[in-house]
Amino acid sequence: MSTTKLYQNQVYTKEFTANVTSVNISEDSTTVTLDQTAFFPEGGGQSCDLGVIGKWKVADVREVGEDVYHTIETTDSSDMPSVGAQLPCSIDWERRFDNMQRHCGEHILSGVFFDLYGGVNRGFHMGTDYMTIDISLEEQPEIEEITYEMALEAEAAANKVIWSDSPVTVLRFDSRKDAEKMPLRKALAFDEDISIVCVGSAENAADCVACCGTHPSTAGQVGLLKTYKVEKYKGMFRIYFEAGQRALKDYGLKHDILTDLSNDYSSSIDDFPSKLKLQEEKLAAVKNDLFQMKKALTKIECDKLDGIIAASDSKVLVHSLEHFSMDDAFNMGKNYMGKCKQLIMLFSEKDCSYILLSDGTVDCGSLVKEYASFYHGKGGGNKISARAIFDREENATLFSDLVQKHLR
Ligand SMILES: [Zn+2]
Numbered sequence: 001m002s003t004t005k006l007y008q009n010q011v012y013t014k015e016f017t018a019n020v021t022s023v024n025i026s027e028d029s030t031t032v033t034l035d036q037t038a039f040f041p042e043g044g045g046q047s048c049d050l051g052v053i054g055k056w057k058v059a060d061v062r063e064v065g066e067d068v069y070h071t072i073e074t075t076d077s078s079d080m081p082s083v084g085a086q087l088p089c090s091i092d093w094e095r096r097f098d099n100m101q102r103h104c105g106e107h108i109l110s111g112v113f114f115d116l117y118g119g120v121n122r123g124f125h126m127g128t129d130y131m132t133i134d135i136s137l138e139e140q141p142e143i144e145e146i147t148y149e150m151a152l153e154a155e156a157a158a159n160k161v162i163w164s165d166s167p168v169t170v171l172r173f174d175s176r177k178d179a180e181k182m183p184l185r186k187a188l189a190f191d192e193d194i195s196i197v198c199v200g201s202a203e204n205a206a207d208c209v210a211c212c213g214t215h216p217s218t219a220g221q222v223g224l225l226k227t228y229k230v231e232k233y234k235g236m237f238r239i240y241f242e243a244g245q246r247a248l249k250d251y252g253l254k255h256d257i258l259t260d261l262s263n264d265y266s267s268s269i270d271d272f273p274s275k276l277k278l279q280e281e282k283l284a285a286v287k288n289d290l291f292q293m294k295k296a297l298t299k300i301e302c303d304k305l306d307g308i309i310a311a312s313d314s315k316v317l318v319h320s321l322e323h324f325s326m327d328d329a330f331n332m333g334k335n336y337m338g339k340c341k342q343l344i345m346l347f348s349e350k351d352c353s354y355i356l357l358s359d360g361t362v363d364c365g366s367l368v369k370e371y372a373s374f375y376h377g378k379g380g381g382n383k384i385s386a387r388a389i390f391d392r393e394e395n396a397t398l399f400s401d402l403v404q405k406h407l408r
Helices: 093-117 148-163 245-264 272-311 326-333 364-375 393-407
Strands: 015-025 030-034 051-053 056-064 067-072 086-091 120-126 131-136 168-175 192-199 207-210 225-233 236-243 316-321 343-348 353-357 378-381 385-389
Touching: 086 093, 093 120, 093 131, 093 148, 093 192, 093 207, 093 225, 093 236, 093 245, 120 236, 148 225, 148 236, 225 245, 236 245, 245 272, 272 316, 272 326, 316 326, 316 393, 326 343, 326 353, 326 385, 343 393, 353 364, 353 393, 364 378, 364 385, 364 393
Parallel strands: 316 343
Antiparallel strands: 015 030, 015 086, 030 067, 051 056, 051 086, 056 067, 120 131, 131 236, 168 192, 192 207, 225 236, 343 353, 353 385, 378 385
16 A cells, blocks of 8 residues: 655645554664655655654655655564554654755756756755755856856845745646646656646746655745855856755854954954954064064074084084974074084974984984884984974983983
């Protein structure tokens, strides 16, 4: 016995009573069929309904042949619905209405892209995080691309359709011949039992296409549609958009982020871009000042180190740098890399790390590899330069002492 599909003709049914017609138990799932169901099975890019059948939660719904199989969250054979039982059922209406708004938004936007640019919807993704349509211009070679501005024009036209509150009707046809009398946006893929969804009248349809999904009865219930990104995708154009309560939530989220950022900059939202630009300019000036000061400081430190090197006959020379990061110390060390006769160990107090430099007579990389790990140090390098990073200064000093002892 096939399942009567309430979601086809009574799309607003949230609660219903049904008789269990079969219970199918496997090792990891239990599926139930009913004489009638409002649970929409996954299809046409729209995800399935969730909800409850009796006391059992519904985890998945699929259509196989003429039947709809509901996967329920139990595999305990002593806790199953029985065949013939009459059970109260309800679907998660918030999820369903969200799906209906988004899915109908997709119809309207696809219809508009077709109408404005001759773009054909060749792919649809309605995921948890985002929704996209892939528009192909293959039938409209005089238009080379869909720009973001064109997508915004489509968005404006789609919202006009939504606010016109046109009826959304589902018409069922037994044959392809009859269905093809409708002003279809896409060629039919089936020969019989065809559902055609039409936004607006057949004479002046905003969209008209074969579809098995669930839709609100009027376009106005979609509420709002927002496109926010266009990217090239496999020779087509992928349009990112949101519709319905999701578009409102997205507006709220972005408004909150922008309000927080504007407050941080003591600015109104309108003035925020110019305030941010001003801050960027100030930051660039500070970065430039810092670069010049580091350059001058490096020169002073190099002069100081040159004097120490000249006066020293030790095999190892340890020099501490108070205000230098490890990278700064490394850049300063480039002046000595491969040239210095003794091993130079530059210590960055800021990053608790050593930069080792030599002319290659002493292998800096091997010293770090051999000794740094004794004192929880990490790092590495080559013959003429290496770095060793420590968790605390005490360990860095122990490493330095060991290297000096080794080379003495
Ligand atoms: Zn549809």
